[in-house]
Amino acid sequence: MAGIGFTLRRLTERDDLSGLAGAYAHAALISSGPWLFTIFALTGVNVLLGNFVPQDAVEIFRIVVVYNFGFSLVVAGPITMVATRYLADLIYGKDVSEAPGMMLGALTLQFAIQGAFGVPYYLFVVDMDLATRLLSIANFFAVGGIWVVAIFLSALKSYRTIAATFGIGMLLAFVLAVAFANTVGAAGILGGFTVGLLVIFFALIARVLAEYPYRVKTPFGFLKYFARYWELALAGGFYNAAIWIDKWIMWFAPERRTIAGAMISYPTYDSAMFLAYLSILPGLAIFLISIETRFFERYLRFYRDIQGHGSWSTIERNHRSIIDVLVESLRNVTVLQTVVCLLMVLLAASILDVTRSDFAQIGIFRFGCLGALFHALTLFCGIVLSYFDLRKHLMVVYGVFLVTTGLFAWISREAGFAWYGYGYFLAALVTFLVAYVLAARAVGRLPYLTFVANNQGLR
Structure with a gap:
């Protein structure tokens, strides 16, 4: 973008x-x-x-x-x-x-x-x-x-x-x-x-x-x-399925409804989660405008200097510049998303009232907002992995997202209504931790990845 x-x-x-x-x-x-x-x-x-x-x-x-x-x-x-x-x-x-x-x-x-x-x-x-x-x-x-x-x-x-x-x-x-x-x-x-x-x-x-x-x-x-690029295909399938697998599992909750003879759903859970997803938008907007552009400039400089046979000190300086902008960017996104998340959690009752939603959804909505916070941070790490062509890492991250979302959603469904929403929140948190570790390790070893691990001439 x-x-x-x-x-x-x-x-x-x-x-x-x-x-x-x-x-x-x-x-x-x-x-x-x-x-x-x-x-x-x-x-x-x-x-x-x-x-x-x-x-x-x-x-x-x-x-x-x-x-x-x-x-x-x-x-x-x-x-x-x-x-x-x-x-x-x-x-x-x-x-x-x-x-x-x-x-x-x-x-x-x-x-x-x-x-x-x-x-x-x-x-x-x-x-x-x-x-x-x-x-x-x-x-x-x-x-x-x-x-x-x-x-x-x-x-x-x-x-x-x-x-x-x-x-x-x-x-x-x-x-x-x-x-x-x-x-x-x-x-x-x-x-x-x-x-x-x-x-x-x-x-x-x-x-x-x-x-x-x-x-x-x-x-x-x-x-x-x-x-x-089969890893990308699987990553895309894993990620999009992860977004929906908790809804599919919750459609079999005792409170589910069947409409038109064969279409089952749980509207209380679905609509609360859809509203919670809106909290991701500010982070995506700031990432598109002020973060990815700054990172992209340093990304191009790093590889152009390598192609231009730049000195090792130049490469190290560019590497440090990439690390600095990513750390600053992650901090900015985290602060913004945390503020938005907290505001939506505090204003949950008013938001549900304006949207004519059931107040029984308030717990699901709040945990959905907390999950969306870590979901947005996971997307940040995923885009970084994509830039450095770490397709297997990306596949692992979204595979973890799919498995944990499905598993935790099933556990929360079996635990009862009071636990609905915990599954998505915990899955997003675990996935972010995995994504952060993989992305941080990759960025820290960027010169090695560039000259050795991703060097087609050495294979």
Whole structure:
């Protein structure tokens, strides 16, 4: 994300508050656009339509959105990780002519996998009317498409276009969902929301094609990267599954609900965790603008001086510079996330009241915020590992995240309602400790990794 990060950093250097606020707002949207869309949609529909639309219609909409975002994200994990690496290599090689084809190939692969289980599920398993079934399928594909196209957002520098796309799509989704809710019910809410998603999806595709105006060629050329970078594919799958595995486990809690005949969930847990995830946004925004850009500058200097046969003292000085900026960055992110976390914990009752949530969720929400604190710090360490191409380390970190989240969520579910939320918090804490140890050790041994461990000429 360093490309657009530099663009947004220039926006913060304007001598007015609007530039600073605009930069961080754009950064949050670019780094977490689809997640923001999901959470705001679920919260907004609950707040705006809760008293005016039959509850069963709102519940069907909510469960379809949760299922579609969750399962499409897990499918997208390996695809987007490998495709992102492929795109990064194209940009590094200064030949992005394959980018449009790669995007279409990745979309085809995403849709093929989703369609293999999503279409039969909605057509033959759930109990819905035909219109809602078809709209659920359309929504499923739209969400999956956005996950894939979103990998190009960090490479695009037209942040205003990206922000306008998400803004218009979200506004249209809300307006249409509210307009059709009373007349068409669940199908109307879902249809309006899906139209907004499709506007975002096709607008982003148009922007990517405008940025890379080349003929489509070798759309599946990136597939060879699955064999070459299988660790990245697994890391992507592990991470996205880790985000959702605690929800899947909690869906089998005694308090679970079954909707549309076959769609089980536990709304009390899900919605509390979705709200808690919002606390990650400030950390991601500051990382995109002021941290990754500064680190990226020192990262480039380190390797450019090596390629230019710099002296050992120069290499050591650059190494120390990288360590200094990472320590400072981690400190800043930790302080910011801790403040945001504590504020959300203290204001939990007010937040749940504004979002029309059940006060029984307050404990889950608070532990979700604490877990989100360490989740954000884990992402920080994960990006550092990615920069130094430590794919196996990254795979281990997200593998630990998946296993611990599943294990601790199951333990907390068996322990009873008072323990709900502890699983995610403890898993995020353990994962951060593992990620920090691996990242700190790698950065401390960076010259060795560069000249020996990652040196292809010595293999």
